[in-house]
Amino acid sequence: MTAPGAGTGAARRGRPRSEAAERSIREAVVALLEEGLPLGDISIERIARTAGVGKATIYRRWADKEELFVDVLRDIEPPDPDLPGTSARDDLVVMLESVRLRGLAQRSSALLHNVRAQMKSHPRLWDAYVATVIDPRRAMVLEILRRGVARGEIRDDLDIDLLNDLIVGPMLVRAVMRPDAPLPGDLAERMVTAVLEGLGPPSA
Amino acid sequence: MTAPGAGTGAARRGRPRSEAAERSIREAVVALLEEGLPLGDISIERIARTAGVGKATIYRRWADKEELFVDVLRDIEPPDPDLPGTSARDDLVVMLESVRLRGLAQRSSALLHNVRAQMKSHPRLWDAYVATVIDPRRAMVLEILRRGVARGEIRDDLDIDLLNDLIVGPMLVRAVMRPDAPLPGDLAERMVTAVLEGLGPPSA
Structure with missing residues (x-):
């Protein structure tokens, strides 16, 4: 029942101050999916732009788009x-x-x-x-x-x-x-x- | 057990000589789908080009792309x-x-x-x-x-x-x-x- 991103989660993911970026990225994916965009049109570049982070910030956490999508879907x-x-x-x-x-x-x-x-x-x-x-x-x-x-x-x-x-x-x-x-x-x-x-x- | 396109089918569809065109159109749709093209990319224009007929020849038989797709799927x-x-x-x-x-x-x-x-x-x-x-x-x-x-x-x-x-x-x-x-x-x-x-x- 630990809050997402807290404790061991943060340790696993790296520096705590990166949690805000991670949250923005997840929220960006949710927002783009809610718009009904085809999955193929949601590039890492577009997610980065929507989240206001650099592409490298995304790739530091997820190997590729599929991994990020599945992570978001699992959250939901x-x-x-x-x-x-x-x-x-x-x-x-x-x-x-x-x-x-x-x-x-x-x-x-x-x-x-x-x-x-x-x-x-x-x-x-x-x-x-x-x-x-x-x-x-x-x-x-x-x-x-x-x-x-x-x-x-x-x-x-x-x-x-x-x-x-x-x-x-x-x-x-x-x-x-x-x-x-x-x-x-x-x-x-x-x-x-x-x-x-x-x-x-x-x-x- | 009447062969497709024969008898009443041909009468319903119009002139018998248009059967060849209809068959070409159906075969074109099958070929494009077999290539694995996204449905959205298979336009009436593309079907017409693949079938070697004019767009009007397609629209004379089917109101739109969906009707043609369903017709082909039902055939299969x-x-x-x-x-x-x-x-x-x-x-x-x-x-x-x-x-x-x-x-x-x-x-x-x-x-x-x-x-x-x-x-x-x-x-x-x-x-x-x-x-x-x-x-x-x-x-x-x-x-x-x-x-x-x-x-x-x-x-x-x-x-x-x-x-x-x-x-x-x-x-x-x-x-x-x-x-x-x-x-x-x-x-x-x-x-x-x-x-x-x-x-x-x-x-x-």
């Missing part, structure tokens, strides 16, 4: 959800709720919408985003599922990746791929309950 | 799958199999990969693609689900959109959103079976 991400740990079901509801909330945020944020729409055309950025944002969340779900299987809450005859896609896929599609689809507050719970119970008739 | 789409009609389960497996095959096609086709990655940045094109390609397939799944509910093959206490996302979401995520994920031949059947049976333990 909400923190990992707190898992209740009471059951696989409860933990999965919390994970799906975080996907739902990200979908809502993306719909209301010009920045997130802009970035998300363009990211797949920028493979290096997409790969970095997957590695730093998507994969860790995926690992959390896999861990919940493994625990659930071990405790007998989830059937043990399906591979873990299949379980993951069956649980997370419906909410991802609803929240990310179908921007007009409703995202009601009880959706995460309804989805998890339905997937655990199955769509066949109760007697099946 | 495989035909609607034939449903066996034996059960909701069997029909759903066939629908998911068509999503799986589209995922495989997209991975191996520079054109489909290029278009899909960029489409979301071009809202008019995306909307047209949804209306002409995605929505009809979605309507097929909804119809299968309604029949399945009516016949008692699928539980009747969940809304149809939720059922749709629970069934289709996992394959969409695997085939489209996670380009490195495996797409084995039995995946459609495994997914449908698992969703119908539920992920909870068999005794649940």
